[in-house]
Amino acid sequence: MYKEKDHEISLNKEQLLNLLRKMLLIRSCEEQLVKSYARGEIPGGMHTYIGEEAVASGVCAHLTIEDAVFSTHRGHGHALAKGMKPERMIAEVMGKALGCCGGRGGSMHLFEPSVGFFGTSGIVGPSILLATGAGYKAKLQGSDRVGVAFFGDGASNNGAFHEGINMASAWSLPVMYVCENNLYATEVPLRTITKSPSVAERARGLGLPGIQVDGQDVLAVHQVAGEAIARARRGEGPTLIECLTYRYRAHAEGMRETGYRAVEELDQWKQRDPIRAFKERLLAMGTADSQELTELEQSAQQTAEQAADFARKSPLPDPKTLTDFVFSEAQNA
Numbered sequence: 449m450y451k452e453k454d455h456e457i458s459l460n461k462e463q464l465l466n467l468l469r470k471m472l473l474i475r476s477c478e479e480q481l482v483k484s485y486a487r488g489e490i491p492g493g494m495h496t497y498i499g500e501e502a503v504a505s506g507v508c509a510h511l512t513i514e515d516a517v518f519s520t521h522r523g524h525g526h527a528l529a530k531g532m533k534p535e536r537m538i539a540e541v542m543g544k545a546l547g548c549c550g551g552r553g554g555s556m557h558l559f560e561p562s563v564g565f566f567g568t569s570g571i572v573g574p575s576i577l578l579a580t581g582a583g584y585k586a587k588l589q590g591s592d593r594v595g596v597a598f599f600g601d602g603a604s605n606n607g608a609f610h611e612g613i614n615m616a617s618a619w620s621l622p623v624m625y626v627c628e629n630n631l632y633a634t635e636v637p638l639r640t641i642t643k644s645p646s647v648a649e650r651a652r653g654l655g656l657p658g659i660q661v662d663g664q665d666v667l668a669v670h671q672v673a674g675e676a677i678a679r680a681r682r683g684e685g686p687t688l689i690e691c692l693t694y695r696y697r698a699h700a701e702g703m704r705e706t707g708y709r710a711v712e713e714l715d716q717w718k719q720r721d722p723i724r725a726f727k728e729r730l731l732a733m734g735t736a737d738s739q740e741l742t743e744l745e746q747s748a749q750q751t752a753e754q755a756a757d758f759a760r761k762s763p764l765p766d767p768k769t770l771t772d773f774v775f776s777e778a779q780n781a
Contacts, residue, residue, distance in 0.1 A: 457667065457733070459667075459670075461735055461736070463509075464730060464735050464736075465730075465735070465736060465740075465744065466509070467505050467506065467509060467666050467667075467670065467726070468666075468723070468726055468727065468730065468741070468744060469744055469747075469748065470501075470504075470505040470508075470509070470528070470529055471501040471502060471505045471666065471722065471723050471726065472723065472744055472745055472747075472748035472749075473528055473534065473748045473751060473752065474497060474501045474504065474505070474524070474525040474528050474529065475498060475501055475723060475748070476748040476749045476751065476752035476753075477524065477528060477534050477537065477538060477751075477752045477755065477756075478496045478497055478498045478524060478525070479498070479752070480538065480752045480753065480755070480756040481494060481496065481524070481538060481541055481756075482496060482498075482697070482701065483756075484538075484541075484542065484756060484759075484760075485701045485702075486701075489542055489760065490541055490542055490543075490555070491542075491543045491554065492543075492554050492555060492556075493555065493556070493700045493701070493702075494541065494555040494700060494701045495521050495522040495555065495556070495699065495700045495701075496522070496524065496695070496697050496701065497522055497523075497524050497525035497526075497695070498695065498696045498697050499630075499693065499694050499695045499696035499697075499717070499718075499721070499722070500522075500525065500628055500630065500663065500693045500694070500695060500722075501525055501666075501722055501723060502663060502664055502665060502666035502669055502691075502693070502722035502723075502726070503525075503598075503626065503628050503663050503669055503691045503693055504525040504526045504528070504529035504530075504598070505525075505529050505666055505669075505670075506666045506667070506668075506669030506670035506673055507529070507596065507598075507624075507626055507669060507670075507673040508526070508529035508530050508531075509529075509670055509673075510670075510673055510674050510677045511530065511564070511594070511596065511677070512564070513531065513562070513563050513564045514564060514591075514593050515564050515593055515594045515595070515596060515677075516564050516566050516579065516582035516593065516594075516595050516596065517530050517564060517565050517566065517579075517596045517598070518566055518567060518569075518574075518575035518576075518578040518579045518582070518595070518596070518597050518598070519558075519565075519567065519568040519569070519575055519598045520568060520569065520572075520575060520598055520599055520600060520603075521555075521556040521568060521569065521570045522600070522628075522695070523556070523558055523568030523598070524537060524541070524555070524558070526565070526568070526598050527548075527558045527560065527565055527568065530560070530563055530564060530565040531560070531563035531564070531565070532548060532558070532560045532563060532565055533755075534751055534752060534755035535754070535755040535758040535759060536548040536560070537558060537755075538752075538755045538756050538758075538759040539551070539755075539758065539759035539762050540553055540554065540555075540558055541554060541555045541558075541759075542759045542760070542762070543764065543765075544759055544762035544763065544764060544765075545762060545763045545764060545765045545766070546758075546759075546762040546763070547759070547762075548560050550765055550769075551764065551765045552765065552773070556568055556569065556570040557569065557570070566578065566582070572599075572600070572602055572603045572606055573599060573603040573606035573607075573608035573609060574608060575597040575598060575599050575603075576597045576599055576603065576606075576608045576609055576612040576613065576625060577608050577611070577612045578595075578597070579595035579596055579597035579612070579623050579624075579625070580595065580597075580612040580613075580615055580616045580621060580623055581595070582595030582623070583595040583616055583621035583622045583623035583680075583686070584615075584619070584621055586621075586622050587619070587620075587621055587622060587683075592622070592681040593622065594622045594623065594624060594677055594680045594681060595621070595622065595623045595624075596623070596624045596626065597612075597623065597624070597625050597626065598626050598628060599625070599626070599627055599628070600627070600628055600629070600630065600633065601627060601628070601629040601630065601631065601632075601633060601638045601647060602632075602633025602634070602636070602638070603627075604627060604638075604642075604647045604650065605633075605641060605642060610654070612625075613625060613651075613654050613656065613686065613688065614654050616656070616685070616686040617654050617655045617656040617685060617686060618655075620683065620684065620685035620686075621685065621686055622680035622681065622683070622685075622686070623680065623686040624673065624676045624677055624680060624686065624687055624689065625686060625687070625688045625689065626673070626689050626691060627647045627648075627688065627689065627690045627691065628663065628691050628693055629647055629663070629690050629691065629692050629693065630693050630694050630695045631694065631709075632695075632699070632708070632709065634699045635699060635703075635704075635707075635708035635709075636708075637708075637709075646660065646690070647660075647688070647690040648660040648688060648689070648690035650688070651687075651688040654688075656685060656686050656687060656688060657676075657679075657687045657688065658687075658688045658689075658690070659672050659676070659687065659688070659689050659690070660689075660690045660692065661689060661690070661691055661692070662691075662692055663691030663692045663693030663694075663722075664692075664693060664694070664717075664720045664721075664722040664725060665722070665725070666722060666726050667726075667729075669689075669691060672689055673689065675687075676689060693722075694714075694717040694720075696714070696717070696718060727741050
């Protein structure tokens, strides 16, 4: 048990360091992918999660492999936080045969059902409907499993947002909806396309709890996510969580970083880097010393480098398998 100012933190040292480990792993893997993209090693587009690591880490710390997570085009961090191995993620982004989808999915279509990660998608909003379906299945089966949807602020104006959350609320389904509000839908500011910029406030009209939290504070995310998941497991229905966060790179690699957003705004958010802030808190609480934190960072970087090297050396899919998985193949009786 650790104390911070006026309140106690219920997590022990290992739990606190695990949150940092996960954030460092996500950041290190994304930085490796940025380098790979610049070298021309990655086919297609790529959306990085740099700056938003506290959200995936804080949420997924409460989940088991039995819980079903559904993600977005910016889903590398969600995949790693849910348990996908870095080498399988990076190999997939590089389009290699040893990737999680055999090189067929790429950056925006990652799947790893063995750890309860049921996919990322470049289509805006489907994670909301799919997680609702997972919650419905869990309720029919009488299990305590939870469906989790990650989505961006842009998806909050999609019909899927209202339809999926309304159904889960009406039927008290075990689902957690996590809106990663990074203020921009591609390059369009959320404030310019809605008169209701608070996504959490929309929960009031749908009859479920709506909570807004600092998405750069991993402990704050961890706390509200834990309460929402516990509520879902008790059969008390869904929760909508809005995490206020920010991506530090362009919407997708190769696009502009500023122009639609001010340089000063980007710099201000970088001052609130979730990893640096959490490391400072751990030092202030006496949870770890600077040497321990340096070793954790070096370990994450080494893991990411090894994963990228594994992916780089992996074979491309065999052209002869081009039509595999396109059509259902009848099985012999």
